[in-house]
Amino acid sequence: MNDKSGSLKPEDYARIRKTAASLQEEMSDFLSAFLRIESENPPGNRYRECCEFLGEKMESLGCAVDIHEIPEEALADLAEESRGYPRYVVIGRTGTRGPVLHFSGHYDVVPAGDHWTVDPYGGIVKDGKIYGRGASDMKSGVAAQIYALEVLQKAGYRLKGSYVSSGVPDEETGGTTGMGWLVGSGLLTSNNTDYCIITEPLDPDRYCLGHRGTLWFSLELEGIQSHGSMPSEGLNPIDAAKELLQRIDVQIRPGLEKESAYPVAPVSSRKSTLACTMIEAGSKVNTIPSTCKLSFDWRLIPEDSVQEAKESLLKICDDLVEEKKITRYSYRPIVEVDPNWVTEEQHLVQTLKACGKQMLGIDMQPVVSPGMHDQRFATREGGLQASIVYGPGRLTQAHKSDEHIAIQDFLDGVSVMAAVALELLGFEKETDPEANETG
Numbered sequence: 001m002n003d004k005s006g007s008l009k010p011e012d013y014a015r016i017r018k019t020a021a022s023l024q025e026e027m028s029d030f031l032s033a034f035l036r037i038e039s040e041n042p043p044g045n046r047y048r049e050c051c052e053f054l055g056e057k058m059e060s061l062g063c064a065v066d067i068h069e070i071p072e073e074a075l076a077d078l079a080e081e082s083r084g085y086p087r088y089v090v091i092g093r094t095g096t097r098g099p100v101l102h103f104s105g106h107y108d109v110v111p112a113g114d115h116w117t118v119d120p121y122g123g124i125v126k127d128g129k130i131y132g133r134g135a136s137d138m139k140s141g142v143a144a145q146i147y148a149l150e151v152l153q154k155a156g157y158r159l160k161g162s163y164v165s166s167g168v169p170d171e172e173t174g175g176t177t178g179m180g181w182l183v184g185s186g187l188l189t190s191n192n193t194d195y196c197i198i199t200e201p202l203d204p205d206r207y208c209l210g211h212r213g214t215l216w217f218s219l220e221l222e223g224i225q226s227h228g229s230m231p232s233e234g235l236n237p238i239d240a241a242k243e244l245l246q247r248i249d250v251q252i253r254p255g256l257e258k259e260s261a262y263p264v265a266p267v268s269s270r271k272s273t274l275a276c277t278m279i280e281a282g283s284k285v286n287t288i289p290s291t292c293k294l295s296f297d298w299r300l301i302p303e304d305s306v307q308e309a310k311e312s313l314l315k316i317c318d319d320l321v322e323e324k325k326i327t328r329y330s331y332r333p334i335v336e337v338d339p340n341w342v343t344e345e346q347h348l349v350q351t352l353k354a355c356g357k358q359m360l361g362i363d364m365q366p367v368v369s370p371g372m373h374d375q376r377f378a379t380r381e382g383g384l385q386a387s388i389v390y391g392p393g394r395l396t397q398a399h400k401s402d403e404h405i406a407i408q409d410f411l412d413g414v415s416v417m418a419a420v421a422l423e424l425l426g427f428e429k430e431t432d433p434e435a436n437e438t439g
């Protein structure tokens with residue numbers, strides 16, 4: 001054992017790359033098998049099987065593994081369609097000393113949908129790519145968390161700090177019952193963790209510092225029901241809905257034209273967006289309905305806040321009541337998450353950039369994600385600002401038909417993650433096994 005500590009040398013990068021390449025077939029097989037476990041959310045299929053699959057592999061690498069069932073009381077907000085499907089978090093850990101690096105990723109996937117030319121749960125490998133729902137978003141990320149550790153072990157490195165890897169459910173439906181529980185239960189907070197990397201697909205040559213805010217809500221406008229032949233006897237909330245949408249165009253939309261100074265990717269998402277996504281009203285052709293319900297999806301650039309956005313909208317609703325266009329309204333929040341980001345000037349980010357440069361020969365670029373992800377639980381509830389997103393998948397593949405990952409991207413992600421773990425946790429290195437053989 002060469003007790004060699006400190007920064008990685010060019011030969012270390014070569015050694016990691018070579019070891020990752022030697023594991024390519026095994027890694028592809030593992031990801032294919034993982035993709036064959038159809039873990040669609042909703043409703044939350046085969047979650048236990050996913051955790052056992054990951055846990056078994058982590059145990060084979062010497063990790064202490066726990067599978068936690070999310071307690072019933074934490075599942076109160078689950079949607080109707082997900083009731084009765086238990087939720088689990090799997091955590092593997094090697095090492096007992098600090099510093100602690102925690103890789104986390106979600107193993108649930110969105111429903112496959114239509115227009116696939118391959119079986120979305122076949123785990124098919126062809127033309128240097130692995131296909132399947134979750135290939136990019138983000139079973140490749142979860143698999144990479146585990147294989148980065150195996151690469152380090154096979155390459156003869158011993159980590160000084162602790163390497164933790166977790167698989168969580170339900171990111172695709174908000175994350176409260178996955179990463180939210182992991183953080184809320186105290187298993188991942190700044191008290192026990194120094195660095196957190198969420199392995200979502202933001203491309204293997206970029207790193208993500210945060211995400212836009214999300215404001216999902218419904219508004220129920222109340223009018224007065226009457227006979228359809230005598231509309232003046234009632235108050236039609238559909239007319240008020242039309243008025244509401246027009247006032248949004250005049251009073252709110254111009255403000256959404258402001259471009260963010262943050263590197264939100266893709267560039268088309270660099271402004272806030274507000275879309276009315278559902279309208280429900282009426283039950284009979286000859287009756288003026290009493291209510292009209294509208295649902296909205298509002299995404300906020302980091303310069304905006306949920307509070308301000310909400311106030312501007314409720315002001316319009318208050319005006320409609322004042323002007324007697326409706327009798328009253330109710331606002332129901334579905335998701336209210338402020339924009340989230342962490343500073344680039346921190347050790348974790350600088351280390352990742354340096355490793356990316358050495359491993360891939362490129363200057364990795366920062367991005368802010370257009371949609372929210374699990375990072376916010378770690379930074380807000382967990383108080384851990386050293387939380388970023390880096391994973392092997394491609395953002396453009398997420399939720400698409402024929403979703404896939406290039407095997408080269410998968411290998412690159414694993415190699416970069418392995419190098420980052422060495423730099424952050426410190427290491428001892430065994431003499432190169434091949435040098436031994438020949439010398």
Ligand SMILES: [Zn+2]
Pocket residue numbers: 106137138171200201
């Ligand atoms: Zn994802």
